[in-house]
Amino acid sequence: MSKAFSRRRFLTAAAALAGGAAVLAAYKYKPLSALTTAEPSARLPYYPPALLGLRGNHEGSQTFTHALAIHEKVFTLPEKAEETYDLVVVGAGVSGLSAAYRFLQKQPEAKILIVDNHDDFGGHAKRTEFTVNNQTVITYGGSESLDSPKNNFSEEVHFLLKDLGVDYVRLGEHFQQDLYHGKWKLNSGILFNQATFGQDKLVVLNDNEELNADNADSIENFPISEEAKRALTLLYTEPSDYLSGKSKTEKHDFAETTSYYDFLANTVKLPEEALSFLSDLSSDYWGHTIRAVSVSEALESGYPGVSELGLEEDESEEEPYIYHFPDGNASIARLLVRKLIPGAISGSTMEDIVTAKADYSMLDNPENQVRLRLNTTAIRIDNQADSVSVYYMTQGQKQLHQIQARKCIFAGHGALAPHIIPSMPEEQKTAMKSNVKIPMLYAKVALKNARAFQKLGIFKLYMPTSAYCLLQLDDPVNIGDYQHAATADDPIVVHMSGIPAVREGDTAREMYRSGRRLLNTKNYEQLEQEALGILRTLFDMAGENLDETLAGIAIHRWAHGYSYEQVGLWDSDEEAEAATALMRRPVGNIHMAGSDVAWMPYLQNAIGEGLRAAHEAAA
Numbered sequence: 086m087s088k089a090f091s092r093r094r095f096l097t098a099a100a101a102l103a104g105g106a107a108v109l110a111a112y113k114y115k116p117l118s119a120l121t122t123a124e125p126s127a128r129l130p131y132y133p134p135a136l137l138g139l140r141g142n143h144e145g146s147q148t149f150t151h152a153l154a155i156h157e158k159v160f161t162l163p164e165k166a167e168e169t170y171d172l173v174v175v176g177a178g179v180s181g182l183s184a185a186y187r188f189l190q191k192q193p194e195a196k197i198l199i200v201d202n203h204d205d206f207g208g209h210a211k212r213t214e215f216t217v218n219n220q221t222v223i224t225y226g227g228s229e230s231l232d233s234p235k236n237n238f239s240e241e242v243h244f245l246l247k248d249l250g251v252d253y254v255r256l257g258e259h260f261q262q263d264l265y266h267g268k269w270k271l272n273s274g275i276l277f278n279q280a281t282f283g284q285d286k287l288v289v290l291n292d293n294e295e296l297n298a299d300n301a302d303s304i305e306n307f308p309i310s311e312e313a314k315r316a317l318t319l320l321y322t323e324p325s326d327y328l329s330g331k332s333k334t335e336k337h338d339f340a341e342t343t344s345y346y347d348f349l350a351n352t353v354k355l356p357e358e359a360l361s362f363l364s365d366l367s368s369d370y371w372g373h374t375i376r377a378v379s380v381s382e383a384l385e386s387g388y389p390g391v392s393e394l395g396l397e398e399d400e401s402e403e404e405p406y407i408y409h410f411p412d413g414n415a416s417i418a419r420l421l422v423r424k425l426i427p428g429a430i431s432g433s434t435m436e437d438i439v440t441a442k443a444d445y446s447m448l449d450n451p452e453n454q455v456r457l458r459l460n461t462t463a464i465r466i467d468n469q470a471d472s473v474s475v476y477y478m479t480q481g482q483k484q485l486h487q488i489q490a491r492k493c494i495f496a497g498h499g500a501l502a503p504h505i506i507p508s509m510p511e512e513q514k515t516a517m518k519s520n521v522k523i524p525m526l527y528a529k530v531a532l533k534n535a536r537a538f539q540k541l542g543i544f545k546l547y548m549p550t551s552a553y554c555l556l557q558l559d560d561p562v563n564i565g566d567y568q569h570a571a572t573a574d575d576p577i578v579v580h581m582s583g584i585p586a587v588r589e590g591d592t593a594r595e596m597y598r599s600g601r602r603l604l605n606t607k608n609y610e611q612l613e614q615e616a617l618g619i620l621r622t623l624f625d626m627a628g629e630n631l632d633e634t635l636a637g638i639a640i641h642r643w644a645h646g647y648s649y650e651q652v653g654l655w656d657s658d659e660e661a662e663a664a665t666a667l668m669r670r671p672v673g674n675i676h677m678a679g680s681d682v683a684w685m686p687y688l689q690n691a692i693g694e695g696l697r698a699a700h701e702a703a704a
């Protein structure tokens with residue numbers, strides 16, 4: 086989720102191979118050496134943040150969940166429980182970890198087990214470490230920053246963060262806001278691609294902002310027709326009331342029910358090339374193209390062409406997007422694990438968490454009061470009279486296990502819950518399945534230096550209709566002992582964000598589902614080609630050699646990324662409230678957490694729902 090400095094490997098189908106070949110040609114793919122993938126080694130200590138290649142939903146992480154949800158596999162359940170706990174938490178994301186922590190505070194003697202199907206804890210809040218020239222370069226693989234903590238965080242969330250030692254104001258001060266534009270003299274830009282615009286062309290804007298009325302003279306350099314340039318310039322510099330003649334109520338209704346894309350295409354009558362340019366304005370932040378954004382939401386997001394329609398504007402204060410740890414919100418997950426499992430992560434402050442190495446051998450130690458079991462998928466949860474039975478599979482093992490607990494908190498993927506909790510009432514199952522998550526890709530490329538970017542004069546690119554819509558040098562944060570690149574000669578990470586390119590569908594859910602199908606047709610090599618192909622184009626433009634500069638690549642594939650969030654065009658407030666109220670209902674001794682049950686893809690919701698579920702379970 087990136088608003089920058091302002092607001093807001095498997096089966097390869099033949100069809101996908103054909104599509105992949107087109108991408109190959111377009112991006113001049115050159116295969117990588119083993120340098121860019123790191124496999125777990127039996128000789129090295131278990132340390133997932135250092136694993137590269139396919140991360141996020143890495144290989145094997147979805148085997149058992151897909152067996153249940155897609156193939157409807159029926160498992161033979163063991164009759165005897167091997168372990169007993171007071172609480173079992175399913176899902177070691179920020180929500181599950183917050184829930185476990187609050188439960189422990191309320192019941193300090195409680196024995197707790199947390200399970201997660203991934204090889205690392207944190208859920209979407211994942212940390213990746215590169216080693217470049219003997220230096221550790223840290224980045225985030227998913228959940229990036231605290232989004233608007235002043236306005237959007239509840240008292241409870243603030244309280245928890247304070248308890249963890251997080252002071253968001255101080256965190257914001259570690260963000261080097263003047264580094265790229267001020268010190269390195271770099272600007273924002275736009276990278277046009279040959280497939281849509283007839284040529285690969287970089288247009289550098291004359292400031293560090295996105296395209297706006299003040300820098301719209303750059304449109305002159307766009308590789309689009311003169312007619313499209315004129316229309317786009319007008320849209321940015323002299324928007325008019327394209328809805329004149331309609332009453333205030335009619336305008337409001339139009340803005341709520343019409344997509345920004347349809348408005349631009351049918352009301353403003355923008356030429357096709359101008360529409361292509363604007364199509365991904367919303368993709369990085371919202372996870373969908375402007376076909377799923379209403380005119381009202383376009384106004385709220387500050388998109389061009391809607392300011393003079395006479396619509397009421399949202400007056401809420403904007404907060405800068407600077408509340409960021411180098412590994413993103415993985416630091417919050419790590420701070421929680423530090424509290425839950427003493428000795429697993431050394432230190433005591435929000436500064437020293439950044440460079441502290443987690444000792445993964447401590448996580449599932451039988452001596453612990455709280456145990457965290459990775460690579461472990463809960464495949465069924467059954468209520469008993471005063472307890473729950475949780476059945477799980479651990480990757481690499483053949484047999485199922487049963488554990489018993491007084492309580493269970495489900496903080497996993499919401500739409501999976503109906504398959505795991507068969508006793509859930511049907512109407513609640515339907516509500517859970519309404520949370521169709523957004524497929525996303527975060528490619529992280531470590532470079533020995535940023536000289537190519539310095540030569541091009543850019544640090545951040547909007548890349549409409551490309552496999553990745555956003556490319557930027559990593560958020561510049563110096564915190565504790567961790568120093569971000571000070572000059573363009575230092576190692577740095579390039580962040581690329583991609584939303585599988587599904588442009589059409591009758592609803593946002595259909596777009597997300599077909600985006601996921603598209604994503605699932607691509608193997609790791611294709612994802613890597615797409616990311617490196619874009620970088621190669623830029624390096625060629627700069628006259629620099631990517632192969633000599635490349636130090637590593639990790640692609641975080643989030644087939645189920647952002648939680649579903651109410652989409653104005655298709656969901657009413659009443660529907661959202663009814664669905665989330667049902668999703669939050671406990672099922673016997675099983676309590677529901679996770680940001681999914683709030684239909685909200687933000688850290689604050691993950692924490693808030695975790696705390697609420699813990700209060701219920703510990704009552």
Ligand SMILES: Cc1cc2nc3c(=O)[nH]c(=O)nc-3n(C[C@H](O)[C@H](O)[C@H](O)COP(=O)(O)OP(=O)(O)OC[C@H]3O[C@@H](n4cnc5c(N)ncnc54)[C@H](O)[C@@H]3O)c2cc1C
Nearest residue numbers: 176178179180202208209228229230463497498680687688
């Ligand atoms: C790419 C990306 C960027 C984001 N950026 C931001 C951001 O900048 N700011 C922000 O506030 N939010 C951001 N988010 C939203 C993010 O989802 C939340 O911030 C938060 O991390 C969600 O936490 P969670 O615990 O609810 O869910 P998750 O992080 O999804 O954790 C749930 C965990 O449970 C596991 N699980 C599910 N089912 C089972 C099972 N049956 N057995 C065992 N384990 C299971 C899952 O695999 C997962 O590891 C981003 C999300 C993504 C994908």
